[in-house]
Amino acid sequence: MLTIQQLQDIEQLQKECEIHDHVQLKLNWEMLRDRKTDPLDFFHYENGELIAFLGLYAFGSTVEVCGMVKPSERRKGHFGRLFHLAMEKVNSNGYKKILLNAPGVSDAAKFFLNKQGAEYAFSEHQMEWRETPLEETNDVLLRLATEKDYEMSVRLSVTAFGLDEDDAREMESHHFADNTDILMIDVNEETVGKLRVSREEGQAWIYGFSILPEYQGRGIGKKALRQVVKEQSSAGFTVHLEVETKNDHALRLYESVGFKAIHVQDYYRYECS
Known part of the structure; x- marks a missing residue:
């Protein structure tokens, strides 16, 4: 510690x-x-x-x-x-x-x-939300995750991010600090996605945003994103997230809600001898 x-x-x-x-x-x-x-x-x-x-x-x-x-x-x-x-x-x-x-x-x-x-x-x-009018959303529910959501969270990490199951289970077992919420995305009382919101020094960061493949393309992700942005912005936070530059679909989704790219982080593979 x-x-x-x-x-x-x-x-x-x-x-x-x-x-x-x-x-x-x-x-x-x-x-x-x-x-x-x-x-x-x-x-x-x-x-x-x-x-x-x-x-x-x-x-x-x-x-x-x-x-x-x-x-x-x-x-x-x-x-x-x-x-x-x-x-x-x-x-x-x-x-x-x-x-x-x-x-x-x-x-x-x-x-x-x-x-x-x-x-x-x-x-x-690294993207920041710039104030944009956001439509009200009534058919998508964001709720705090419980222990019962563990298996679905693992499934989402495997299908959305390509993690192997052991890595996904280890990551989903991680305990986050009190300033972080794990939110499940429900539609018609069925869980179809998740995201994580971490708040630090006036900033809210969205991580791990994912929707099950079979539910993608229906506008669910956009509605969930609008909802969480509206909630965090209304609470006085600036809202941020990260997206891989070659992920055109996600990039367009975030831009459509009002996010603008402000910084770029580069990642390099390293082989430890």
């Missing part, structure tokens, strides 16, 4: 890097605040100041890697040392797939990734 001081230090360094580089880092704060006993975070301090940070974020057998270095302390090997320690942890934990994450416009990150021999895999748009 990370200490309050460590979390504050990470946040301060993130702000400094984002302002200097004009980027948005993806540090998965929802997971950072809910760390358990397994150490997945790596720090380099000098004179009590956090100089470099790297975090591992496990999603079943896949692990994502993201980190940062104080702008004035780059090219001194700090991040390379943390990366080496992190890869030792990745090996010991037996993750099958490693994805290194970096802002699409970060030249420093690309320099490091190329040096490691990482190969570009895909990119994601």
Whole structure:
């Protein structure tokens, strides 16, 4: 579990890097605040100041890697040392797939990734909802998930995201923080989809939005999206989500509701030797 001081230090360094580089880092704060006993975070301090940070974020057998270095302390090997320690942890934990994450416009990150021999895999748009009139929806119900929804949640993760069943079951067993809601999407008293909403510092992020294949193309996803956006916006949150850049169908859906792309995150595959 990370200490309050460590979390504050990470946040301060993130702000400094984002302002200097004009980027948005993806540090998965929802997971950072809910760390358990397994150490997945790596720090380099000098004179009590956090100089470099790297975090591992496990999603079943896949692990994502993201980190940062104080702008004035780059090219001194700090991040390379943390990366080496992190890869030792990745090996010991037996993750099958490693994805290194970096802002699409970060030249420093690309320099490091190329040096490691990482190969570009895909990119994601980080999108923000811009106020748009939203129609009322009455025939789609969003409700909080219960333990009875476990098997359906696993099925949705397998069919919508292509996860293998073991990974899906591990991810669905994860306990999220109190600022996160798991919502099931019901139509005519039948569950056909799900999504997750995480709220942090005035922002609401939508994750894991999925509809069973046999119910896609009926406008259900659009209605559910309009409903959750309206609820979070009315509660005073700005609303955000992520979508893979080559997923044209999802991209058009989100744009039709009022989302605009504001940042790009690049993902690179890495083979740990």
